Structures are given as structure tokens and as C-alpha cells.
Amino acid sequence: MPTRTDHRPHxxxxxxxxxxxxxxxxxxxGPLGLMERTGRQSQGALTRLDLGAFRPFLVTHPDHLRHVLRDHAENYRRGTAMWKAMGRLTGLGIAGEGPRWRASRELWCKGLAGGAHAVADGTADSVAGAVAELERRVAAGATVDALTEMTRIVLRVVNPAFFGSRIPQGQCDRLAAAVAVAFDSLLWRMALPFVPLAVPMPGDRAFTRATRTVNDILLPLVRRARAARHRGPDLMSVLLDGVDADGRALGDAQVAQDIVALFVAGSESSALTLTWAWVALAAHPGVAAEVRREADAVLGGGPPRREHARQLVLTRRVLAEVCRLYAMAWAVPRTAAAADVVGGVTVPAGATLVLSPYLTHRLPAFWERPLRFDPDRFTEERVRGRHPLAYLPFGDGPHQCVGQSFFFRQAALVVATMMSRFHVAVPTRAEPRAAVALRPRGRVGLTLIPRG
Ligand code: HEM
Structure with missing residues (x-):
């Protein structure tokens, strides 16, 4: 096992x-195959990909990541095409940079902290309700679509906590589907960032249709919520009363875009990671049996309670390992504002850097037998012995994910509750594909047999 002292600057x-x-x-x-091949060849060295007009640097070594994300974060901005494309969906608040991002991040942290209290009280009930609903709806032994069901469960937790249940459940499901389509249809714009918006590209029409659906659902809801004047501890209430960097109240369109951002950042990512968790557990029946034993011991055959989330120690390690092998944010781009030297290499002003947690999590110098699924990598002792930037599924530095602890709490309860109610099998092999997020190639089925 490599130790921290092995990590000389690269x-x-x-x-x-x-x-x-x-x-x-x-x-x-495809893009993921190219990345994996490049990662194997470069082994953490700063690498330049020649895509003709576009020549991004691939950054995977933890020392270089610390340089870009922590020590010189002000020089590495979200000016890249991916963030511009994303801004068409989520506005330039939380997905942006500078004073608008800072003001937005403050609102989000306040809203998530308020929502987190509601979550702590309500998550366990929401998870229990969603899993019970699944038990009623699905015939014993039937195979359901994992991502659809995980999205449904996640939305039933997110809606009360972050939207104060203002979005009717049916609309919440439609909204999530439209946001997922819009988000995924940005892939070409992100892959070929030099193509002007005026030139049509694959995905453009799907994007326009999906954003229209999103606005048709959300704008009337936001207007009604503002008029109703009721405020709670949830994120939507904080946004409705929030001000931007100039001290002006956020308009309805910005509140709607922030809500879309929450779907993109919070729901899709959680549902995808939960889907990968079932894939990993199905492929490792020994680990699955231990997770089931933990679920039985902690939940005691009853419904989940808020304090269980902390007690599900192995389940949380499993989720951490899932986040390592299936890093949903497989590529995180930045632009260099000024020329700089990273790991001895000159990076010119304006260059695009693609940080890849997916590849960093596979570097043999930091991860022994990196492709092996091993939740014990996340015991406290082993985490302490590792380079702090060798593991970054939630990013790092000023833009680090604000929803990490929310994710682990919610996901641990979902896995344990499902395990205590069902024998879960994944009948076909699932491989990842690199869309904007890391998604399964094709449908992942979950066969659910009630435990009785
Ligand atoms: C498995 C689940 C999740 C993963 C893998 C994930 C991953 C990430 C990553 C990699 C970033 C950094 C992006 C960058 O550096 O530019 C990020 C940022 C962010 N995440 Fe998450 N996230 C998850 C869940 C959540 C949840 C549940 C929420 C909200 C409740 C959330 C809200 C955010 C927000 C608001 C940001 C932007 C922060 C900023 O720019 O200041 N995420 N996330």
C-alpha cells in the first residue's frame, strides 16, 4: 500500500x-476509452490531448490537482465551454464564477443547512415511504429500471427538504426527466467548444425542447410560491427571499434556474451513484451480504430512523468506494486565466485543463489494485494515510460540492432500507459511458424479490 511519504511532487x-x-x-x-487509455499511458503526468483546434491539458496527479484546485484556484476558472453550456441551463449563479457565484453559493449553503435540518428529520420517513411504495407497486421478482427508481426515491427526499414540497410529485418527476435530457444533450457543445452557438449541433433541438418543458413547469410554480408568501427552512424559500451580488432580489427566472441547478447537481448525481451502487453490490455478493447484515442489525427489521444514517458505517464505505470507481463527475474542466507552471510544465493563458477524478482514482501509485472494488479503502486509518487529493469525487477547493454529506446520509438510508426489504439482483452487466456525467451504457435492471 503506498503511503503519503511516497508522494514526491510530480x-x-x-x-x-x-x-x-x-x-x-x-x-x-469512445471518450471514456480514450481517457482510460491516456490515463494508463501518462500515469499522472500532465498530458496534452491534440484535438486539432482544441488542445486541453489532462490533469490527474494529486499534486497538480492541489495546485489547480486549492493553491492557485483563483487562476483556474470555470470559463470553459462546458460551464457556458451548463449556464444556459442553470444560469450563471451557482454554476458560474466571481461575485455572482459567491452570492449564490452563500444562499445555497444557507438553504442547504436549513434544508438539512428538515432532511435530518424527514429523510428517513421519505425513504421509508418511497421504498414502501416500490414494494406495493412492483410485483415480486419483477425487474425495474434502476435509474428511474433511484431518481424517484431521491426526488421524494429532495422535494420536501429543498422545495418545501411545493412541486407536486408528478411534476417533480417530469421536471427531473426534462432536466436530464437537457443536461445530456449538452455533450456535443462541451466536446467541441469552439463551435459557435449559431452553428447547429446534435443535441440542440433536444436541449431547446427540454428547457421549454422545464420553464413551462417551473416558472408558474415559482410565481405562485412567491405570491403565497409562505416561507420555510428549505432552499427554495431562501432563494425566493435571496439577493444577488448587487443586493437585488433574485428574479423568478434566476430562482427557476437555481432549482434546475439543484436537479442537475443534487438529484441526477445521487440517483446515478445509487444506480452504480447496485451494480457494484451485485458484482460483489460477499460485500452485499455484509451490507445486508449491517442493514438488519441497524434497522432491526423496522423503518429507517434519522440516527441510523451515522450507524451504517460499512454502507457508507461502500458508497465512498462506488464514488471512487464510478466518479459521476468524471471530467471537471477549468480555464487558466494567466500563464502558469504546473508540475514543471508551462500552461499558457486561456488553456483548458480537464481534471479527471475518474483517472486520478485509478492511479496505481495512490490506489493499490485500483480496479478492485474494496470498501475497506475507506477505513479512517487508510484515508489518513492517503494523499488528500487522491480522492475527489466531490471536487475540492472553493467550488467543492456543498451536497456531499447530504448525499451520504440519504444514500446510506436508501441502500439499507432497500436491502432490508428486498433481495436485489442486477441481471445484466452494466458498463459506464461518458456523457456529461458518467452514466450506464443502456438500461440497468434491478430484480426485486421481497424478503418477506
Ligand atoms: C454523488 C453525489 C454527488 C457528486 C458525485 C457531486 C459532485 C460534485 C463535484 C465534482 C462538484 C465540483 C464541481 C467543480 O469543481 O466545478 C460539485 C459541486 C457542487 N455540488 Fe455536488 N455532487 C453530488 C451531490 C450533490 C448534492 C446532493 C447537492 C445538493 C444538494 C450538490 C450540490 C452541488 C453544488 C451546488 C455544487 C457547486 C458548488 C460551487 O461551485 O460552489 N451536489 N459536486
């Missing part, structure tokens, strides 16, 4: 992947 020269190899890699295995 100062190798620039590794470059020429265009013909990039194209060959893309043809052979």
Missing part, C-alpha cells in the same frame, strides 16, 4: 497525445 515533462492517437482512441472506446 515534475515530469509534458506528455502529448497526437491527434491520430486521439482519433484512434475515440474510435476504439
Amino acid at each position: 515534475t515530469v515533462s509534458l506528455h502529448t497525445v497526437p491527434l491520430r492517437h486521439v482519433l484512434g482512441g475515440l474510435r476504439a472506446g
Whole structure:
């Protein structure tokens, strides 16, 4: 097992992947195949991908990540096409930069802290209700779509906690589906950032249709919520009363965009990671049996309670390991504002850097047998012995995820409750594919047999 003292600063020269190899890699295995191949060859060295007009740097070594995300974070901004494309969906508040982002992050943290209290009280009940509903609806032994069901469960937790249950459940489901389509249809715009918006690209029409659906659902809801004047501890209440960087009240459109951002940042990511958790557990029956034993011991055959989330120690380690192997944010882009030197390599002003937690989590210098699923990597002792930037599924630095603890609390209760009610099987193999987020290729089925 490598120890922290092994990690000398990394100062190798620039590794470059020429265009013909990039194209060959893309043809052979798509964007994820190309990344995996490049990661294996570069082993943490700063690498430049030659995509013709677009030549991003791939950053995976934990020392370089610390440089970019922590020590010189002010120089590495979200000016890239991905964030611009995302801004069309979520506005330039929380997904942006500078004073507007800062004001927005403050509101979000306040809203999430308020929501978190509601979550602490309500999550366990929401999870119990959602799993009981699944038991009623699904015939014994039936196979359901994992992502659809995990999204349903996550939304039943998020709606009361963050929206004060103002979004009727049916609309919440429609909204989540439209947001997922809009988000995914941005892939081409992100992959080919130099193409102007005026030039049509695949995904554009789906994006326009989906954003129209989102606005048709959300704007009337936001207007009604503002008029109703009722405020609670939830994020939506904080946004309705919130002010932007200029001290002006947030308009209805910005509140609606922030809500979309919450769907993108909070619900999709949680539902996808839960889906990967079932895939990993099905492939590792020994670990699944231990997780079931923990669920039985902690829940005692009854419904989940708020204090159980903390007691599900192994389940949380399993989730941490799922986040390592299936890092939902597989690529996180930044732009260098000024020229800089990273690990001995000069990075020019305006260059795009693609940080890849997915590849960092597979570096053999930091992870022994990196492809092996091993939740024990997350015992306190082993976490302490590791480079702090070797694990970053939730990012790091000023933009680090604000929903990490919410995710673990909610997801641990979902896994334990499902395990205590069902034998869960995943009948077919599931492989990841790199869309904007890391998604399963095709449908992941979950066969649910009630435990009785
Ligand atoms: C498995 C679940 C999740 C994963 C893997 C994840 C991952 C991430 C990552 C990698 C970032 C950093 C992006 C960057 O550096 O530019 C991020 C930021 C963010 N996440 Fe999460 N996230 C998850 C769940 C959540 C949840 C549940 C919420 C809300 C309740 C949330 C809200 C946010 C927000 C608001 C930001 C932007 C923070 C900022 O820019 O200041 N996330 N997340």
C-alpha cells in the first residue's frame, strides 16, 4: 500500500497525445476509452490531448490537482465551454464564477443547512415511504429500471427538504426527466467548444425542447410560491427571499434556474451513484451480504430512523468506494486565466485543463489494485494515510460540492432500507459511458424479490 511519504511532487515533462492517437482512441472506446487509455499511458503526468483546434491539458496527479484546485484556484476558472453550456441551463449563479457565484453559493449553503435540518428529520420517513411504495407497486421478482427508481426515491427526499414540497410529485418527476435530457444533450457543445452557438449541433433541438418543458413547469410554480408568501427552512424559500451580488432580489427566472441547478447537481448525481451502487453490490455478493447484515442489525427489521444514517458505517464505505470507481463527475474542466507552471510544465493563458477524478482514482501509485472494488479503502486509518487529493469525487477547493454529506446520509438510508426489504439482483452487466456525467451504457435492471 503506498503511503503519503511516497508522494514526491510530480515534475515530469509534458506528455502529448497526437491527434491520430486521439482519433484512434475515440474510435476504439469512445471518450471514456480514450481517457482510460491516456490515463494508463501518462500515469499522472500532465498530458496534452491534440484535438486539432482544441488542445486541453489532462490533469490527474494529486499534486497538480492541489495546485489547480486549492493553491492557485483563483487562476483556474470555470470559463470553459462546458460551464457556458451548463449556464444556459442553470444560469450563471451557482454554476458560474466571481461575485455572482459567491452570492449564490452563500444562499445555497444557507438553504442547504436549513434544508438539512428538515432532511435530518424527514429523510428517513421519505425513504421509508418511497421504498414502501416500490414494494406495493412492483410485483415480486419483477425487474425495474434502476435509474428511474433511484431518481424517484431521491426526488421524494429532495422535494420536501429543498422545495418545501411545493412541486407536486408528478411534476417533480417530469421536471427531473426534462432536466436530464437537457443536461445530456449538452455533450456535443462541451466536446467541441469552439463551435459557435449559431452553428447547429446534435443535441440542440433536444436541449431547446427540454428547457421549454422545464420553464413551462417551473416558472408558474415559482410565481405562485412567491405570491403565497409562505416561507420555510428549505432552499427554495431562501432563494425566493435571496439577493444577488448587487443586493437585488433574485428574479423568478434566476430562482427557476437555481432549482434546475439543484436537479442537475443534487438529484441526477445521487440517483446515478445509487444506480452504480447496485451494480457494484451485485458484482460483489460477499460485500452485499455484509451490507445486508449491517442493514438488519441497524434497522432491526423496522423503518429507517434519522440516527441510523451515522450507524451504517460499512454502507457508507461502500458508497465512498462506488464514488471512487464510478466518479459521476468524471471530467471537471477549468480555464487558466494567466500563464502558469504546473508540475514543471508551462500552461499558457486561456488553456483548458480537464481534471479527471475518474483517472486520478485509478492511479496505481495512490490506489493499490485500483480496479478492485474494496470498501475497506475507506477505513479512517487508510484515508489518513492517503494523499488528500487522491480522492475527489466531490471536487475540492472553493467550488467543492456543498451536497456531499447530504448525499451520504440519504444514500446510506436508501441502500439499507432497500436491502432490508428486498433481495436485489442486477441481471445484466452494466458498463459506464461518458456523457456529461458518467452514466450506464443502456438500461440497468434491478430484480426485486421481497424478503418477506
Ligand atoms: C454523488 C453525489 C454527488 C457528486 C458525485 C457531486 C459532485 C460534485 C463535484 C465534482 C462538484 C465540483 C464541481 C467543480 O469543481 O466545478 C460539485 C459541486 C457542487 N455540488 Fe455536488 N455532487 C453530488 C451531490 C450533490 C448534492 C446532493 C447537492 C445538493 C444538494 C450538490 C450540490 C452541488 C453544488 C451546488 C455544487 C457547486 C458548488 C460551487 O461551485 O460552489 N451536489 N459536486
